[in-house]
Amino acid sequence: MTSACPTLGPRRNTVRGLVPVLALMGAVLLAGCGKSEDEGKGQRPPPKVGFIVAAPSAVPQPVTLGGRTVAFETSEVRPQVAGVIQRRLFTEGSYVRAGEPLFQIDPSLYRASVNQAQANVASARASADAAVVRAQRLKPLAEIQAVAAQDYTDAAAQARVARATVAQNAAALETARVNLRFTTVPAPISGRIGRSLVTVGGLASNSQETPLAIIQRTDPMFVDMQQSAADLSTLRRKLRSGGLDAGSTQVTLKLDDGSDYPQTGTVQFSEVTVNQETGTVTLRARFPNPQGTLLPGTFVNAVFNQAIETNAFLVPQQAVLHDFDGSAYVMLVGPKDKAGGNKAARRKVVATRTYGASWVVTSGLARGDRIILQGLNGLKHGAPIVPVPANAPQDTTKAPRGGAGGGSGQGANPKQGS
Incomplete structure (x- = not known):
């Protein structure tokens, strides 16, 4: 009896010592299982992003x-004869038509010149008539040699000279009439006339530098x-x-x-x-x-x-992002991976100006590229995505607040560009 007690005592102590260890191991296993279940519940599917298909277009x-x-036309009103300005016939600042009288220059001297030229023409015509009649009378006499042939020749020449004198005086009369007409200064073109640069009573000359009006x-x-x-x-x-x-x-x-x-x-x-x-x-x-x-x-x-x-791309402004150095880039729908999923791809572009509500991209894009337009918040290069057309309704409840991978699109690493 006495020898059995020492043997049973240590075994009881050993069992009592194992109980806390087993309890601790069970708690650890339970904690591990709970963490795995929580982690499984925390995983979210890839976010949906809306894309548009790039197509080149002609951009002005x-x-x-x-x-x-x-x-359109500018004309300086200038006198073509000299004389004193008698009247101004227009309203300053008004619209005038071509040929409308603007100024009246004193016509007295020019009217007298016309009268004189008319008198000269009348005198020349009288002389010419007499010369022509004399030549006609001498012609038959010269043919029968009743008068010298030279007399008829001289008479015929005098008749021709008289007719030429009539023509000269007629031309002088026409000149006098033109000068008389120029005493009324007309508008050379139709348009708006400015202020008069001369006053009534001023002397006008056809050689003056200052125009009468413009x-x-x-x-x-x-x-x-x-x-x-x-x-x-x-x-x-x-x-x-x-x-x-x-x-x-x-x-x-x-x-x-x-x-x-x-x-x-x-x-x-x-x-x-x-x-x-x-x-x-x-x-x-x-x-x-x-x-x-x-x-x-x-x-x-x-x-x-x-x-x-002709080969530019119009990309909505919200789809073109910029790095800290000012360079532009867009996020594209990349090719599918081995598992059949899509990932976002970052690509630098050249966009130096806007046209309307879009950036004009001249380099970096190709026809058929799928440009991500919606769901860009926090999207990074290589992040898994579910692409849908941009005009389709977006399920924003499943998109993680921090985006795929977290961070801002503008803060993405430039080395990740495709």
């Missing part, structure tokens, strides 16, 4: 050039635009190489107050020489101006599509 390349308005025709109106000769040379080189097509000649205007001019103009021509002081070439456009809105000398901005990019 607009250019904005500063310019000045120029009157008339400008402002409908239609020219706009002279200035473009850099270097830019124009680059454009022409691209047109020859086939990278661009010729654009439209239609031009729109923005006035100096920022408003749009309602009429559309047309480019007429460009100068063949370069301004040596400014290094620019002048282009001229023609605009209708029925309401007289455009005034000569006004500064305007002309906008027109000087060329067309």
Whole structure:
């Protein structure tokens, strides 16, 4: 009896020592199983992203050039005879028509010249008639040798001289009449006339430097635009190489107050020489101006599509992202992996300008590329995705808040670009 107690005592102690160890192992196993189940419940499917298919299109390349308005026609009203201004026959600032009288110069001297020329013509005609009759009378006498042949020859010559004198005096009479008509100064063209540069009582001369007034025709109106000769040379080189097509000649205007001019103009021509002081070439456009809105000398901005990019891509602005260095990139739907799933692919593009609500991408895209437009928040290169057309409804409840892989699209590693 005494020897059995020491043997049973240690076994009981061993069993009691194993109980805590087994309990701890069970707790560890249970904890491991619970964690696996929680992790399995936390996994989410790849997010759906909306994409559009890239297709090249013809994109106009607009250019904005500063310019000045120029009157379609400008004429200086100048006197063609000398004399004192008697009357001004127009209202300053009004519209005048071609041939309308504007000034009246004192016609007294010119009317007297007409009278004198008329008298000279009458005298010459009388002398010519007498010479012709004498020659006619001598002709039959000379034929029968009743008078010397030389007498008839002289009479015939005098008759011809008399007729020439009549013609000379008639020409002088016409000149006198023209000068008399010039005493009424007409409008050479139709248009808006400015202020009178001479006053009644002033002396007008056909050799004076200052015009009597200036008339400008402002409908239609020219706009002279200035473009850099270097830019124009680059454009022409691209047109020859086939990278661009010729654009439209239609031009729109923005006035100096920022408003749009309602009429559309047309480019007429460009100068063949370069301004040596400014290094620019002048282009001229023609605009209708029925309401007289455009005034000569006004500064305007002309906008027109000087060329067309034939192989550019129009990509919505929200699909074009930018790195910290300013370079542009887009996220594409990449090819399927071995498991049959799609992944996002990052690709750099060249997008230097916008057209409407889209970026114009000139490099980096190919026809058929699927550009991700929706679901870009936090999307990274290589992240698994489920692509659907962008116009399909998006199930945003399953998309993880942090995106696939977390982080911002603009903070993606540039080295990941495909």
